[in-house]
Amino acid sequence: MADIVAEGETDGTASLGSDVSRGDASRTPQSTSSDSAESVLELREVTSGYGDLEAIRGVCLTIRPGEVTALFGANGAGKTTTLLAAVNMLPRKSGEVLLDGRPCRSSLHAMSRRGVMFVPCAPSIIKKLSVRDNLKLGRGGVDDAVAYFPELEALLRRPAGLLSGGEQQMLALSRALATRPRALLVDELSLGLAPLIVDRLLATLSAASRARGVAVLIVEQQARRALGVADRWHLLANGSIVESGVAGDHAALEAAYLASMTGSVTTK
Ligand code: ATP
Numbered sequence: 001m002a003d004i005v006a007e008g009e010t011d012g013t014a015s016l017g018s019d020v021s022r023g024d025a026s027r028t029p030q031s032t033s034s035d036s037a038e039s040v041l042e043l044r045e046v047t048s049g050y051g052d053l054e055a056i057r058g059v060c061l062t063i064r065p066g067e068v069t070a071l072f073g074a075n076g077a078g079k080t081t082t083l084l085a086a087v088n089m090l091p092r093k094s095g096e097v098l099l100d101g102r103p104c105r106s107s108l109h110a111m112s113r114r115g116v117m118f119v120p121c122a123p124s125i126i127k128k129l130s131v132r133d134n135l136k137l138g139r140g141g142v143d144d145a146v147a148y149f150p151e152l153e154a155l156l157r158r159p160a161g162l163l164s165g166g167e168q169q170m171l172a173l174s175r176a177l178a179t180r181p182r183a184l185l186v187d188e189l190s191l192g193l194a195p196l197i198v199d200r201l202l203a204t205l206s207a208a209s210r211a212r213g214v215a216v217l218i219v220e221q222q223a224r225r226a227l228g229v230a231d232r233w234h235l236l237a238n239g240s241i242v243e244s245g246v247a248g249d250h251a252a253l254e255a256a257y258l259a260s261m262t263g264s265v266t267t268k
Contacts, residue, residue, distance in 0.1 A: 039064055039101065040183040040215040041086060041116060046095035048085040049239075054093065055081040056239040063183055063215040068206055070226040071219045072253065073236035074260060079219040080121070082236065083185050086217070087111060087118045115182030121191055121219075123172030127161025134160045134171055140178025148174040148204055166197035173201060177208050183215040184208075190222045198222060202229045223253060235260060 039062040049055035056078040063069050073079050084090040086097060087108045096103050099114060108118060125134050131152055135142045146152050149170040155163065160171060169189055176184055186205065190198040202218075206229035209216045220226035227233065227250060235243040235256045243256035 039098070041185075041217075042096075042098040042101075043082070043086055044096045044098060046082075046085050046097065047093040048081060048090045048095075049093070050081075050090075054239060056085060056236070058095070059085070059236075059239075059241055061217075061234055061241065063185075063217045065182070065213040065215050066209055067231040068209050068216040068218065068229050070223075070230035070233040071217065071236060072221075072223050072226070072233060072257065077236040077260075078239040079236055080187055081239075083118065083187050083217070083219060086185060087116060089118075112179075115180070117176040117179060117181040117184050119172050119176050119184070119186045119189070121188035123168055125160040125163075125168055125171055127159060129160055130157050131160050131163065131171055132156040135175055135178070138175035138179055140175060140180065142178075145174035145178035148177050148208070166193050166201075169193065169197070169201055173204065177204075177214075180212070181214055183217070185217045187219045188221060189218065190220060190225070195222075195225070198225055199228075202226065205229065223257065224250075227253065 042062040043059050046059045047054055047057045059078075059082055061069065061071075061082075071079050071082060081090065085092060088097060088104070088106060088111065089108055098104060099106075099111065099116065104111065106114075108116070112118075126137070129137070132142055135145045135152075135156075138145065142156070146156070151167065152170060152174060155167060160168065163171060173186070173189065184205070189201050193201075202225060205216050205218065208214050218226060218230070227247070231247050233245050233249070233253060234241045235253065237260035242260055243252065245252045
């Protein structure tokens with residue numbers, strides 16, 4: 001499955017360069033209600049899964065321009081399923097996905113033309129192609145992509161399969177960001193990566209969200225790190241959202257996480 005499925009917008013030349021920083025309290029949203037701000041993508045009471053298995057049930061969440069939303073949960077809680085359902089890669093048993101406030105049943109390919117990009121947890125790069133050619137496939141512009149991660153400049157001619165795990169994630173993220181998405185969904189970008197690289201990737205997502213108004217949804221196991229950049233968060237347990245919060249709600253998340261592990265949670 002390709003993480004970059006269609007061309008994005010290529011107009012404009014502004015870039016973030018390396019001017020990225022961690023999220024901060026000044027981004028704190030005032031509310032977790034789903035109708036308090038404009039939404040790019042919304043899941044409304046979505047139930048979805050695999051065959052007879054309902055891996056998520058009645059999930060509601062909204063991602064908004066300029067905000068990073070983090071989705072947490074234990075293994076098997078339904079995080080990846082939520083992302084797949086959000087980009088219509090899984091059939092829904094009930095509920096709706098809304099894009100710009102309207103029901104959307106389009107393929108991810110069609111959604112990407114409307115600015116929705118999805119980076120799966122195993123980013124699909126074409127290993128035999130150079131970094132430059134992989135970036136060209138994203139059609140967002142090589143220079144724009146490299147501006148997000150200047151480290152890639154020196155690697156442009158290298159076959160992508162020879163990049164480290166962190167560099168491959170940089171490639172996948174920069175390729176998606178260079179298309180100027182309005183919504184970017186990223187599944188477990190930290191998988192197998194060193195903490196410093198994870199911080200770097202999260203900081204870039206946060207900066208893109210803030211500077212370009214991208215609505216970002218990240219699935220992340222490293223909750224503490226992700227909370228450093230998240231404006232909002234939701235905790236999934238057994239396929240349902242059991243707790244939600246805003247930036248700085250560390251104690252609430254820790255308590256809810258612990259409760260979800262011990263099974264003493266109620267579905268919200
Ligand atoms: P992890 O953090 O381990 O990746 P997750 O929170 O992303 O977990 P999902 O991958 O969404 O969880 O899985 C939710 C449930 O759906 C789990 O019970 C899982 O076993 C099941 N599941 C996931 N993919 C499939 C599939 N292709 N076929 C059948 N069941 C699946």
